Amino acid sequence: MIVGTVKEIKNHEYRVGLTPESVHELAAHGHRVLVESGAGEGIGAHDALYAGAGGEIVSSAAEVFEAAEMIVKVKEPQPEERAMLRPGQILYTYLHLAPDPDQTRDLMASGAVCIAYETVTDASGGLPLLKPMSQVAGRMSIQAGATALEKANGGRGVLLGGVPGVLPAKVCVIGGGVVGFNAAQMAAGLGADVTILDRSPEVLERLGIYFEARAKTRFSNRANLAECVAEADLVIGAVLIPGAAAPKLVSADMLKSMKKGSVLVDVAIDQGGCFETSHPTTHAEPTYVVDGVVHYCVANMPGAVARTSTYALNNVTLPHALRIADLGWKKALQSDPHLLAGLNVWDGKVTYQAVAQALGLPFSPAEEALG
Numbered sequence: 001m002i003v004g005t006v007k008e009i010k011n012h013e014y015r016v017g018l019t020p021e022s023v024h025e026l027a028a029h030g031h032r033v034l035v036e037s038g039a040g041e042g043i044g045a046h047d048a049l050y051a052g053a054g055g056e057i058v059s060s061a062a063e064v065f066e067a068a069e070m071i072v073k074v075k076e077p078q079p080e081e082r083a084m085l086r087p088g089q090i091l092y093t094y095l096h097l098a099p100d101p102d103q104t105r106d107l108m109a110s111g112a113v114c115i116a117y118e119t120v121t122d123a124s125g126g127l128p129l130l131k132p133m134s135q136v137a138g139r140m141s142i143q144a145g146a147t148a149l150e151k152a153n154g155g156r157g158v159l160l161g162g163v164p165g166v167l168p169a170k171v172c173v174i175g176g177g178v179v180g181f182n183a184a185q186m187a188a189g190l191g192a193d194v195t196i197l198d199r200s201p202e203v204l205e206r207l208g209i210y211f212e213a214r215a216k217t218r219f220s221n222r223a224n225l226a227e228c229v230a231e232a233d234l235v236i237g238a239v240l241i242p243g244a245a246a247p248k249l250v251s252a253d254m255l256k257s258m259k260k261g262s263v264l265v266d267v268a269i270d271q272g273g274c275f276e277t278s279h280p281t282t283h284a285e286p287t288y289v290v291d292g293v294v295h296y297c298v299a300n301m302p303g304a305v306a307r308t309s310t311y312a313l314n315n316v317t318l319p320h321a322l323r324i325a326d327l328g329w330k331k332a333l334q335s336d337p338h339l340l341a342g343l344n345v346w347d348g349k350v351t352y353q354a355v356a357q358a359l360g361l362p363f364s365p366a367e368e369a370l371g
Contacts, residue, residue: 001325004034004068006061010075012283014042014306017072020053022318027054031325034064043307087111090329098245098358099272107345113329119243120342131178132312136302138182141265144296145234148263154294156261158233161191168192172228175238176203179267183236188214230257237266237274244354245272252276260292269297334370
């Protein structure tokens with residue numbers, strides 16, 4: 001198969017779909033790998049490294065899209081990239097379609113086979129291709145929140161861990177999954193006063209056992225959520241419904257109860273965000289203020305630590321890329337129901353139910369694509 005990867009063009013996105021090591025693996029399996037010149041510069045992987053790994057360096061993304069049977073990316077294709085997709089071409093990347101009707105319509109019109117990292121599952125019901133970026137984003141959310149809390153950046157001027165004689169900042173983490181766990185780890189490690197909310201008794205029990213006295217857990221209902229948000233200096237939105245739009249858990253009215261200069265970090269922004277007042281921002285302009293509350297809603301947080309993120313991502317995406325390239329997409333999906341769960345759009349149809357439901361589009365079961 002001809003596999004291609006291109007330079008990411010989303011604002012301040014430095015990750016790349018394939019590392020030189022991944023190119024080497026694909027080439028060793030007998031596949032031809034096209035790499036847009038400069039695609040790996042953001043992680044310190046120069047063209048010579050890709051060429052040495054068996055990749056073919058081409059001068060433009062258009063050349064990659066024109067020749068490749070499978071495009072391996074990181075972020076969702078931008079409008080100019082979507083225009084280059086063709087029927088039957090495989091797109092393997094993060095898509096986050098539920099809050100993005102324009103992208104969904106373009107992918108449907110392209111006729112491409114679109115496999116989304118974020119909905120591929122594993123035997124335990126987890127999301128293994130989303131997990132490493134959730135780990136990165138969860139940990140980064142505390143760094144970003146701590147910076148936003150600084151007075152010069154619009155925050156209250158509060159140090160997360162405090163100092164002897166001064167109380168630490170209060171951190172409210174909404175959601176105890178991968179993002180929330182990693183955020184709580186970082187916040188607790190810095191000495192903050194951490195509370196984690198979740199609706200699952202099993203998750204709360206697991207978190208309680210892990211953190212012991214270093215973090216508190218509370219069942220997430222309206223009253224507890226409102227109280228936690230009102231008291232917090234930093235709120236981390238870490239909720240996820242796989243493939244679906246994130247629920248708006250923190251309303252605009254709740255903001256009025258928050259301290260001026262407190263900070264919200266919406267890690268769920270890729271799926272539309274879990275704060276009613278959220279809208280996507282970029283690393284160039286990461287924050288904005290509503291009712292005196294600083295909002296950090298960068299939609300590609302892990303892109304800021306591109307090298308760590310790219311290698312962590314390739315560790316989990318490469319095995320499926322090899323399977324698709326070795327067998328062809330149809331046989332690969334037939335032989336692996338967890339990979340089949342990643343199929344979001346095929347032949348102009350939406351094949352992931354949560355996406356179809358969120359956008360009011362007809363749903364076609366992914367099994368139909370297997371013929």
